[in-house]
Amino acid sequence: MSQRSKVKTMGRKIDYKQVLKNNGILIVFFLICIGLSFLSPYFFTMNNIMNIIRQTSIYGIIAVGMTFVILTGGIDLSVGSILGLAGMICAGLMKNNETGIFVASAVAILVGGGIGLLNGLLITFGKIAPFVVTLGMVTIARGLTLIYSNGYPISGFSSEFRQLGGGYIVGIPIPVIIFVVTVAIAWFILNHTRLGRYTYAIGGNEETVKLSGISVKFYKTMVYVIVGIASGLSALILTSRLNSAEAIAGQGYELDVIAAVVIGGTSLSGGRGSIIGTLIGALLIGVINNGMNLLGISPYFQQVVKGALIIGAVILDRLRDETN
Amino acid sequence: MEYLLKMSGISKSFPGVRALSNVDFNLIKGELHALVGENGAGKSTLMKVLSGLYKADEGTIFLKGKQIVTIGLREMIQQGIGVIYQELNLIPYLSVAENIFLGREPRTALGTIDWPRMHAMTEEVLAPFKLDIHPKQKVIALGAAYQQIIEIAKALSLQAEILVMDEPTAALAGNEVNRLFEIIARLKKEGVSIIYISHRLNEVHHLADRVTILRDGERVITKARGELSNDAMIKYMVGRVLDEQYPQYDSVPGNVILEVKNLTKKGVCDQVSFTARAGEILGFVGLVGAGRTEIMQTIYGYLKKDSGEVLINGKPANIKSCREAVGLGIGLIPEERKQQGLVLGMSVFDNAALSVLDLYSTFGVLHRKKITHEVNTMIDGMSIKTPSIRQLVRYLSGGNQQKVVLAKWFIRHCDVYIFDEPTRGIDVGAKVEIYRLMQNLAKRGAAVIMISSELPEVMNISDQIAIVFEGKIVKKFKKGELHEEEVMEYSLGLHEQQGA
Numbered sequence: 001m002s003q004r005s006k007v008k009t010m011g012r013k014i015d016y017k018q019v020l021k022n023n024g025i026l027i028v029f030f031l032i033c034i035g036l037s038f039l040s041p042y043f044f045t046m047n048n049i050m051n052i053i054r055q056t057s058i059y060g061i062i063a064v065g066m067t068f069v070i071l072t073g074g075i076d077l078s079v080g081s082i083l084g085l086a087g088m089i090c091a092g093l094m095k096n097n098e099t100g101i102f103v104a105s106a107v108a109i110l111v112g113g114g115i116g117l118l119n120g121l122l123i124t125f126g127k128i129a130p131f132v133v134t135l136g137m138v139t140i141a142r143g144l145t146l147i148y149s150n151g152y153p154i155s156g157f158s159s160e161f162r163q164l165g166g167g168y169i170v171g172i173p174i175p176v177i178i179f180v181v182t183v184a185i186a187w188f189i190l191n192h193t194r195l196g197r198y199t200y201a202i203g204g205n206e207e208t209v210k211l212s213g214i215s216v217k218f219y220k221t222m223v224y225v226i227v228g229i230a231s232g233l234s235a236l237i238l239t240s241r242l243n244s245a246e247a248i249a250g251q252g253y254e255l256d257v258i259a260a261v262v263i264g265g266t267s268l269s270g271g272r273g274s275i276i277g278t279l280i281g282a283l284l285i286g287v288i289n290n291g292m293n294l295l296g297i298s299p300y301f302q303q304v305v306k307g308a309l310i311i312g313a314v315i316l317d318r319l320r321d322e323t324n
Numbered sequence: 325m326e327y328l329l330k331m332s333g334i335s336k337s338f339p340g341v342r343a344l345s346n347v348d349f350n351l352i353k354g355e356l357h358a359l360v361g362e363n364g365a366g367k368s369t370l371m372k373v374l375s376g377l378y379k380a381d382e383g384t385i386f387l388k389g390k391q392i393v394t395i396g397l398r399e400m401i402q403q404g405i406g407v408i409y410q411e412l413n414l415i416p417y418l419s420v421a422e423n424i425f426l427g428r429e430p431r432t433a434l435g436t437i438d439w440p441r442m443h444a445m446t447e448e449v450l451a452p453f454k455l456d457i458h459p460k461q462k463v464i465a466l467g468a469a470y471q472q473i474i475e476i477a478k479a480l481s482l483q484a485e486i487l488v489m490d491e492p493t494a495a496l497a498g499n500e501v502n503r504l505f506e507i508i509a510r511l512k513k514e515g516v517s518i519i520y521i522s523h524r525l526n527e528v529h530h531l532a533d534r535v536t537i538l539r540d541g542e543r544v545i546t547k548a549r550g551e552l553s554n555d556a557m558i559k560y561m562v563g564r565v566l567d568e569q570y571p572q573y574d575s576v577p578g579n580v581i582l583e584v585k586n587l588t589k590k591g592v593c594d595q596v597s598f599t600a601r602a603g604e605i606l607g608f609v610g611l612v613g614a615g616r617t618e619i620m621q622t623i624y625g626y627l628k629k630d631s632g633e634v635l636i637n638g639k640p641a642n643i644k645s646c647r648e649a650v651g652l653g654i655g656l657i658p659e660e661r662k663q664q665g666l667v668l669g670m671s672v673f674d675n676a677a678l679s680v681l682d683l684y685s686t687f688g689v690l691h692r693k694k695i696t697h698e699v700n701t702m703i704d705g706m707s708i709k710t711p712s713i714r715q716l717v718r719y720l721s722g723g724n725q726q727k728v729v730l731a732k733w734f735i736r737h738c739d740v741y742i743f744d745e746p747t748r749g750i751d752v753g754a755k756v757e758i759y760r761l762m763q764n765l766a767k768r769g770a771a772v773i774m775i776s777s778e779l780p781e782v783m784n785i786s787d788q789i790a791i792v793f794e795g796k797i798v799k800k801f802k803k804g805e806l807h808e809e810e811v812m813e814y815s816l817g818l819h820e821q822q823g824a
Contacts, residue, residue, distance in 0.1 A: 193688045194681045201678060204667035211626065211664050212679045212732065213650025271669045 024316045025265060025277070029284050036291040043294055050173055056286035057179035058238050059253055060279070063260040064186045065230030067278045068223040070261050071190075073203045073270025074130035076119065076224060079231045079257055081141035083250030086112045087235035088145045091154040091245035094161065101161050109232035115141055116228020120221030138254075145247050155244035165241025175237045182230065187275045195222060203270025259306070260285055263313040284309070326389065328353045328517055329374075329486060334383035336369055343369040344541045347383075351486065356508065356518040358532035360525070362561050362723075362751035365538040367521050371488050374519075375407045376400035406479025407488040410749070414471055416464035421446040423463055424478045449481045453507060467613065469500035476507065480516070487511065488519045493527060494749050496612065499816070505531065523751060524778070525554050539563055562753045570784035571756060573763045577787070578602030579637070581771040582654075582740045584623060587632035592618040593795040596632070600740060600771035605762060607786025608775045610815050615795035616775045617659055620742050624656045625649045636739070650679065653739035657729055657746060659775075665729035666717050673699050673713040676731045683736070702731045706761065723754030730761060741765055742773045747781065759785050779808050793817045 037044040062079050069076045090108035093099040099107075115137065122133045167174045190196035198219045201209045210216045231250075239245045264281030266273025288309065292302045329351040336344040344366045351357050359367045372378045374385070376395040385392045387403055414423050421442050422429070430438045430445065446459035453473055463471060472492055479487055493501050508518065508531060522528055528535060529549070536546040537560045544560045545552075552560075558569070582600040587593055593615050600606045608616045621627045623634055625643040634641050636652050643649045649656070658664035666675055676699045677684075684691045684698070699713055708727045710720055717728055726746065733741065743762065747755045762785065766772045776782045782789060783803070791799040791814040799806075799814045806814075813819060 192690050192692065194685050194690065195688055197674060197677075197681060197690070201667045201670060201674065204669045205663070207664045208667050209678070211624075211646055211656060211658055213647045213655075214678070214682075215645070215647050271667070 024319075025263060025280055025284065025313060028316075029280055029287070032284070032287060032291070036287065036294070040291070040294040043291065048290065048294075050176065052286045052290045053176045053179070053283070054173045055289070056282050057173075057175040058234050058241075059256045059260065060179050060282035060286075061182050061234045061237070062227065062230050062253065062257045063264075063278050063282050064182050064275060065227030066257050066261050067186065067264075067266055067273060067275055068190075068199055068226050069130070070258070070266050070268060071199045071203045071270055071273055072220055072223050073206070073268075074123065074220070074223065075134065075258070075268075076116075076130065076227050077134040077254050078115070078119065078137035078141055079227060080250035080253035081138045081145070082112050082115050082228055082231040083235040083238065083253060084247065085115070085141045085145045085148070085235075086232040087239040087245045087249050088149050088154065088247065090236060091157070091239055092148060094157055095154050101158065105164075105236050108235055109229055112228040112230070112232025112235065113225050114228070116225040116231075117221065119228070120224035123224065124217040124220050142247075142251075149245070149247050151247050153244050153246045157240065157243055162240050162243055165237045165239070175241070178233065178237065182233070183275060183279050190275055195219060199223060200271060203267075203272070205271075256285060259310045262310060265313075265317055267317070281313070327351060327386070328388060330386040331370075331374065332384055332386075334370065334373055334380045334385075336373060336378060336380050342541055344373070344380075347538070347541070347543045349536060349543070351517050351519060352533075353485075353517055354512055354515050355533040356512060356520055356531050358520045358522065358528045358535045359538065360522070360528060360535055360557060360561060361538035362753055365561070365751075366541040367538055368490065369541075370538070371407060371490065371519065371521065374400070374405060374488065376405075401482055401484075404483055404485040405488070406482055406484030406486070408472070408475045408479060408490065408492065410490040410494060414463045414474060417462055419460050419462055420450075420457055420466075420474055421459035423474060424449060424481055445481075449477045452510065453477065467500075469496050469503065472496065472504065473507065476511075480511075484516070486517050486519065488521075490521045491523065491749060492520075493522065493524060500612065501527075523749065525557055525752075526780075528557070529554070537561055558752055561751070569752070569756065570781070571759055571763065572784075573767065575605070575766060575787045576603045578604075578769060581637060582623075582773075583635040583638075585633040585635070587619065587622060587629055587634070589618070589622050589627060589630050591795075592627065593622060596795070596797055598790055598797060598800070600773055602739075602769045602771050603766050604787045605766050605772040605774055605785060607782035607789040608773065608792055609777075609779060609782050609789060609811060610792035612777060614792045614815070616792045617744055619792070619795075620656060620744060620773070620775065623649070624654060624742065626656075650736075650738075654742065655679070655733040655736060655738035655740070656742045657733055657744060659744040659748070661722070661726055661729060661748075665732075666725060668718040669716060671714050672703065672708070672710050672717055672720070672728055675717050675728050676702060676713075676735060679732045679736045698735050699731070702735050706731055706734070707757070723750040726750055726754070726758065730758070734761070734765070738770065740771045740773070742775075744775045745777065746774065747776070747778070755781075779811060783808060783811070791815055 042048055062083070066076060066079065086108040089111050090104045093104040093107060094101065119133055119137055122128055123130050164174055169177060190199065198209060198214060202216055202220060206216055235250070238249060260282035261278050262268060262281070263284055264273065264277030264279070266277060285306065288305065289302065292305065327350040331347070331349045334344055334347045347366065347370060349370065359370070361367050369378065373380045376397045376399060379395065392403070415426070424446055425442055430441045432438045443459040450457055455470065455473065457466065457470060463474065466474070476487070492504060496504060511518065520531060532549050534546060534548050535552060535557070537544045537557065539561060579602050580599045581602050585597050587596040596619055598606070610616050618627060622629050623643070625645045625648055634643060641652050643652065662668060667678070673696070677695050680695070680698070681690060684695045703710070703713060706727050708731065709724050717725055720728065746758055762772050762774065774782065774786060787803055789801055789803065790797045791811060793815060794817065798817070798819065
C-alpha cells in the first residue's frame with residue numbers, strides 16, 4: 001500500500017516537471033509580459049497589445065506557412081522576396097492597370113503560391129536541397145520585383161485597400177483577424193487532414209511515408225505552395241499598411257519568420273512542432289521588439305537580444321528532448 | 325573462482341518501469357557467455373550498465389577483483405570493455421582506418437594526421453581477420469558483415485578484454501555468419517571474453533560456454549552449454565511452454581493473384597518469374613545480397629524495372645511508384661523497421677493509420693472517429709502492448725514496433741502482402757504471433773510473400789519456397805521437398821546450372 005502511494009506521488013512529480021518543460025516558452029512569454037508591465041506602464045494597454053499583434057501578424061502569417069515547411073524537414077529562405085514580388089505586382093495592377101482590389105489581391109496570392117509551387121517542384125522533382133532552391137529564389141524573386149517596378153516604389157492606394165492593413169472590425173485590427181483565422185485554418189489542416197498528418201510523417205521519416213504508398217512529392221510540394229500563399233497574403237497587409245509597395249519590402253523577413261517557428265518549438269530536422277508553438281514564438285518576438293522600443297533600448301542592442309533568444313529557445317528544446 | 329567480471333545485485337529503474345532487479349552476472353576469462361531473453365527482458369539495459377552508459381541504481385561491478393566505482397563510457401573503454409551495438413556505429417563516408425582510429429588518430433610532429441602510420445596500424449589490426457579490406461576504403465562500400473568486423477577490430481584495437489556483441493548476426497547470412505563464428509573462436513583462443521546477446525538459439529548452442537537467461541528484468545538461470553535444450557531455453561525465456569515454435573495450418577491455395585514474368589533490372593534481378601496464390605505463403609530464401617529485397621522493391625515500384633511484366637489478378641499492371649502498388653492492393657512490410665517501416669517520433673495511432681488515411685477521409689479531411697476505431701480494434705486484436713495509442717512508437721519494444729508496422733498494413737486489407745524479414749531481431753514469443761498473423765492473412769485469401777534469412781523459419785512457415793542466387797530464382801519447391809542442407813547449396817549457387 002505504502003509503496004503504491006509512493007509510486008503515485010513520484011508519478012505526479014514527474015508530470016509536474018514535464019509540464020514545466022513542455023511549456024517552457026509559454027512560461028518565458030508570460031514572465032516577459034509581466035516584467036514589461038512593471039517596467040513600462042504603457043505596455044499592458046489594449047492599444048499597445050493590439051499594436052503588437054498587428055505588427056506580429058505580418059511575419060506571423062508567413063511563420064504559419066513556414067511551420068509546414070519546417071515540419072517536413074525543409075526550409076524556405078525566399079519568403080521575404082516572395083512578399084516583395086507579390087506586393088509589388090498587386091500595387092502595380094491597382095495603380096497602373098486600374099485592376100479591382102479583389103482581382104489584384106487574388107493575383108498577389110497566386111503569385112506567392114506560384115513561386116512556392118516552383119520551389120516545391122524544383123525540390124521534389126529536381127531533387128535539389130530546399131536550402132539551395134530557395135536561396136536561389138531569394139534573388140530571382142527580388143530581381144523580378146526590381147524588373148517589374150524599375151526599382152521605384154508604387155504608392156497611394158484606394159481607401160478600401162488601405163482598410164486591409166489599417167482597418168478594424170468590431171475594434172479588432174483586420175490584420176489581427178486574418179492572422180488568427182490563418183492560425184485556426186493551419187491548426188485544422190495539421191491535425192485533421194491528410195496533408196497535415198503527412199506533413200508530420202514526412203518530417204519524421206520520409207522513407208516510411210513513401211513505402212506506405214503515399215506520394216511524398218505531392219505533399220512536399222504543397223507545403224511550399226502553402227508558405228508561398230501565406231507570403232502573398234502577408235504582402236497584401238504590408239502593402240496596404242504602408243500604403244506603398246517598395247522593391248525591398250520583406251527583405252530579411254525570413255529570419256524573423258524562421259525564428260518564430262523555431263522559438264515555438266518546431267524542430268528544424270522536421271517531424272515535431274505545432275502551430276500554437278509558432279503563434280507563441282511569433283508573439284514573443286513581437287513582445288520583445290515592442291518592449292525594447294518602449295524601454296528605449298538601442299536597435300543595435302535589440303538585434304543581439306533577438307539572436308540570443310533564438311539560441312536560448314533551441315537550448316530549451318534540447319533540454320526537453322534529453323529529459324524525455 | 326576468480327571471475328574476470330562480476331556484476332552483482334544490479335537494479336535499474338526508469339520512470340514507470342523496473343528494467344533490472346537484482347541481477348547477477350559474471351564472466352570467466354576466455355569464455356563466451358550468452359545472454360538470452362525476450363525483448364524487454366533487460367539484456368540491453370544490463371549491457372548499458374556495463375558499458376557505463378547507464379548508472380545502476382543498486383549493485384556492484386567488480387572487474388578483475390577490483391570494484392568499479394565511478395563509471396562513464398570513457399572509463400569503461402579504458403578498462404577494456406568493448407561494446408558492439410546492434411545498430412552499427414560507423415561513419416559511412418569515412419575510410420576504414422579513420423573509423424577504427426576515430427578520436428585517437430596518430431599524429432605527425434606538426435600535429436597533422438600521420439596517414440601512412442594510421443594505414444599501417446589499420447592493416448595490423450585487420451590482419452588476423454584475413455580479409456580483403458583496404459584501410460582507405462570507405463565504410464559505406466562494405467557489406468554488413470565487413471562493417472561488423474570493422475567494429476570488432478575497432479574494439480580490439482582498444483585492447484578490449486571483454487567484448488559485448490549485441491545480435492551480431494542479425495544483419496548477416498550464411499557464409500558471413502560462419503566467418504564471424506571463426507573470428508569469435510579465434511578471439512576466445514586469444515583470451516578475449518565475450519558476452520553474446522542473440523535471439524538465435526541455435527547460435528547460442530553452437531557458441532556459448534555458458535548461458536544466462538533473463539526475463540522481465542530478472543535473472544532466471546545460468547547454465548553451462550549442453551545443460552539446456554532449445555525447448556528448455558524457450559520455456560525459461562517466456563515463462564511458459566510454447567505450444568509450437570512454428571504453428572501449422574492447412575493452406576487452401578486459390579487463384580493466382582500476383583504473377584511476375586521475366587522481371588529484370590540490371591545488377592539487381594535477372595529474368596525473375598513466379599506466381600503467388602491466394603491463401604498461400606510463398607517464401608524467398610537466399611543469402612543477404614542475393615537480391616530478394618530488391619526483387620520485391622522492383623515489383624513494388626520502389627526501384628525501376630528494366631523489363632518484364634507484373635500481372636495482378638491476370639491484368640498487366642505497370643507499377644511505377646509505391647503509391648500505384650498500394651492502389652493495386654500490394655502492401656510491403658520493409659526490412660528496416662525503424663528506417664522504413666515506422667515514423668519513430670509519431671504515435672502508435674499515427675503510424676498505424678498512415679496507410680489508410682486516404683480511405684478514411686473526404687476531400688482530405690480525416691474521419692478521426694472511424695480511424696480511431698479501426699486502429700483500436702487492430703491494436704487489441706494483435707495484442708500490441710502500449711500504454712495508449714498516443715504513445716510514441718519510439719518507446720515500444722522491437723516486437724511491438726514490428727506489430728505496429730504490420731497493423732498499418734492489416735488495416736488496409738491488401739490482396740498481396742510482402743514481408744521482408746518480418747521476425748528479425750524480435751523474440752520467440754512475438755515471432756510465433758507474427759507467423760499466426762501471416763497465416764491468418766493467407767486464410768483470409770491474401771497472397772503472402774515472406775523473405776527471411778532464417779532457414780528453419782522459411783522452411784516451416786512457407787507453403788512454396790523460391791531460392792534466390794545472384795538475382796535469379798535458382799530453385800522453386802514445395803514445403804518439405806528439400807532439406808536445409810540442399811537449400812543452402814542452392815543458396816550458395818552450387819546448382820546454378822539446373823535453373824528454375
